[in-house]
Amino acid sequence: MTRSTPPRPVHIEGLFPKLGAFRGVTTRLHPRPGQADASVSSVGGPLLWPADEPWPVCAEPHKRSRGHRIPDIRRKRQVLADAWARDVPTEDERVLITELGRRHRDQDIADTDPIPLTGLVQLYRRDVPGLAPGPDGCDLLQVLWCPFEAHGPSRHSLAPHVRWRRSDQVRVPLDASPQPTLVGFEGSVAEPCVLHPEQVVTYPYAGSLPARLEKKIAAWEEKEERKAEKRGPDDELVTYHHDLSIPQGCRVGGFPSWHTTDPHPMNCVTCAAPMLLLLTIDSNEWDGASGSWMPIEERAVPEHLRDRRPTKLDVGRDGLLNILACPTEPGHPHRWSLQ
Numbered sequence: 001m002t003r004s005t006p007p008r009p010v011h012i013e014g015l016f017p018k019l020g021a022f023r024g025v026t027t028r029l030h031p032r033p034g035q036a037d038a039s040v041s042s043v044g045g046p047l048l049w050p051a052d053e054p055w056p057v058c059a060e061p062h063k064r065s066r067g068h069r070i071p072d073i074r075r076k077r078q079v080l081a082d083a084w085a086r087d088v089p090t091e092d093e094r095v096l097i098t099e100l101g102r103r104h105r106d107q108d109i110a111d112t113d114p115i116p117l118t119g120l121v122q123l124y125r126r127d128v129p130g131l132a133p134g135p136d137g138c139d140l141l142q143v144l145w146c147p148f149e150a151h152g153p154s155r156h157s158l159a160p161h162v163r164w165r166r167s168d169q170v171r172v173p174l175d176a177s178p179q180p181t182l183v184g185f186e187g188s189v190a191e192p193c194v195l196h197p198e199q200v201v202t203y204p205y206a207g208s209l210p211a212r213l214e215k216k217i218a219a220w221e222e223k224e225e226r227k228a229e230k231r232g233p234d235d236e237l238v239t240y241h242h243d244l245s246i247p248q249g250c251r252v253g254g255f256p257s258w259h260t261t262d263p264h265p266m267n268c269v270t271c272a273a274p275m276l277l278l279l280t281i282d283s284n285e286w287d288g289a290s291g292s293w294m295p296i297e298e299r300a301v302p303e304h305l306r307d308r309r310p311t312k313l314d315v316g317r318d319g320l321l322n323i324l325a326c327p328t329e330p331g332h333p334h335r336w337s338l339q
Contacts, residue, residue, distance in 0.1 A: 045192045
């Protein structure tokens with residue numbers, strides 16, 4: 001089923017014609033639960049991986065002996081989905097959900113034992129318009145991460161792993177990927193989703209625009225806020241950030257959001273070139289307040305069955321992960337930003 005982004009509630013270039021010089025295109029991936037195999041693009045689906053290539057692991061020392069079991073996570077999600085499709089969970093289902101959400105301990109796992117990374121996204125260039133070129137003719141982008149938020153100086157950060165490959169060179173694919181015994185949090189495990197790519201217009205984060213244009217947009221937003229206050233609490237306020245610039249949800253290309261931190265340079269560590277957004281992995285496909293990025297097709301679904309988090313990923317506690325690539329040489333190391 002296709003997914004279609006509704007027209008924007010305001011024609012922002014009509015108000016600010018100079019924004020036209022900054023207009024871009026991004027591809028919303030619109031992941032939705034479905035059966036995907038390694039031959040297609042997916043979020044949370046199996047990766048096309050050579051059987052003779054070692055599966056990546058996290059060897060960084062951190063606590064990994066306590067967490068959730070992946071089969072429990074998947075069963076809990078299914079029980080919840082069945083219950084809400086029917087009405088609400090029964091008392092027996094509530095007890096089961098609580099039990100399946102319990103954390104476990106495995107004392108045989110040391111803090112320095114390597115643990116398999118879990119797959120997040122697999123994108124074939126043939127499936128996804130706008131996917132940036134890979135190095136050396138690679139046509140397949142794969143992203144994995146460690147299922148624990150325990151990395152970096154803060155010991156609360158993520159550890160994504162980006163891999164490019166040529167799909168036609170995978171002669172004997174891996175039958176099943178290794179799975180960690182435990183994961184740090186339920187949102188580290190992506191629900192298998194098929195994709196419905198759609199290209200839409202996008203504009204840079206306001207703080208990335210020239211100062212004069214940014215101030216004009218901010219002044220317009222202030223006026224709109226005052227108008228909304230007069231119209232009453234039920235009036236939906238339209239803002240540049242939430243409704244008119246960067247689409248919500250998992251997407252390819254376009255502009256990164258900096259809603260948690262101020263914009264800061266992300267230059268290639270090899271050649272110092274300003275890096276471009278390759279991929280955004282978002283916890284939510286649309287905001288729960290206004291829902292202006294909710295696809296048109298989703299509006300026909302009863303409200304209690306709409307799922308704005310189909311992938312079940314929880315990136316940095318309800319945030320998003322921007323992965324950036326060097327535009328000069330795709331083979332240079334990627335960088336990432338958590339927002």
